[in-house]
Amino acid sequence: MGLHRVVEPAGVLPQAAWRLDADPRIAANEVRIRVERLNLDAASFRQLAEKHGGDGEKVRAEVLEIISTRGKMQNPVTGSGGMLIGTVEEAGRRSPLGLRAGDRVATLVSLTLTPLTITDGLARWDGRSEQVPCDGYAILFARSIAAVLPADLHPELSLAVLDVCGAPALTSRVVAEQVARRAREGDPRPVSVAVIGGAGKSGSLSLAAARRAGAGRTVGVVPVAAERDALTAAGLADAVALADARDPVGLSTAVTTALGVPADVTVVCVDVPGCEHGAVLATADGGTVIFFSMATSFAAAALGAEGLAADVTMLVGNGYVPGHAALALELLRAEPGVRGLFEARLAAD
Helix, strand or coil: CCEEEEEECCHHHHCCCCCCCCCCCCCCEEEEEEEEEEEECHHHHHHHHHHHHCCCHHHHHHHHHHHHHHHHCCCCCCCCCEEEEEEEEECCCCCCCCCCCCCCCECCCCCCCCEECCCCCCCCCCCCCECCCCCCCCEEEECCEEEEECCCCCHHHHHHHHHCCCCHHHHHHHHHHHHHHHHHHHHCEEEEEEEECCCCHHHHHHHEEEHHHCCCEEEEEEEEEEHHHHHHHHHCCEEEEEECCCHHHHHHHHHHHHHHHCEEEEEECCCCCCCCHHHCCCCEEEEEEEEEECCCCCHHHHHHHHCCCCCCCCCCCCCCCCCCHHHHHHHHHHHHHHHHHHHHHHHHC
16 A cells, blocks of 8 residues: 555555655555656646746646655645556566566556656656656556556546546446436436536546436536537537536536436536535435535535535545546547547647
8 A cells, every 4th residue: 555655744644645655666555656647636737837827847846846855746735646657667576466577557546545756757748738747756566546548548638537437437326326216116208317517528438428328418618618519519418517616506507407307417627616516506415416526525515405405415536436547438439529639629638
């Protein structure tokens, strides 16, 4: 679990630690990765960009400072990190990960718990995109997860997909369970799904996963007309609604109008705070809200649901579901709309 890498405070797991030991010498059950690219969590990158007014040099300097100070990439405001791709340099003889020197991999655990050192000063990054070309090394533990990068996809595209692969997997599970329950109960009503932030990475994958899992009607909610047009063209949702997810009444009205009813499953994939109450209000009694955004305040979600007398189940998307990487990559390959949105985002970056 990496407890021996925790410098301070003692006794906590690496994710909760303030500082980790990123010594490149590995234990027998560890793996050292030569890092070539980081993918910063969307909420973290947005916070840094807004803090520095879009000044890429200042963003770059702060990311370097965080990594050098903490021995990992964990935004002290959002608490989130991201993930990375690189090549295995050395695998300890007792590592259970099945990786070998020379394997090109993506880590499927957060940078917030991954010992990390940057050796090139992020000289090739302008501080204006979530993907960060770099040189350095990272350490994986026995309880870490990594996937060998597929040969048929560009590494940057794979990284973008694998960064959010937990979202479509959990969405698929929840929707399939609701569909099965209604079938058992003889309830003919279709399961309706709303994805807040439907044009983004996790949002587009979640829409595709919901439809494949049997959702009867889906709506993607986006904040601006350009995203509405892009998501409409992608054909991933039955309806696309324009709403500010921070406006609870406006969001709820947009979802209910688009679906004809409140959503049975609401998936929150936005990277801004303040969207908890709208998601709860947009969800039917007995429904489920899945929070994937690292900008979520779980206290606000819980207290907001209580204050609204909302009988909803709220789930924290923890980023791991068995088979999540394979599912996300298969959706990318099979759904032209998903791939088009991802490639457009990478091109813009």
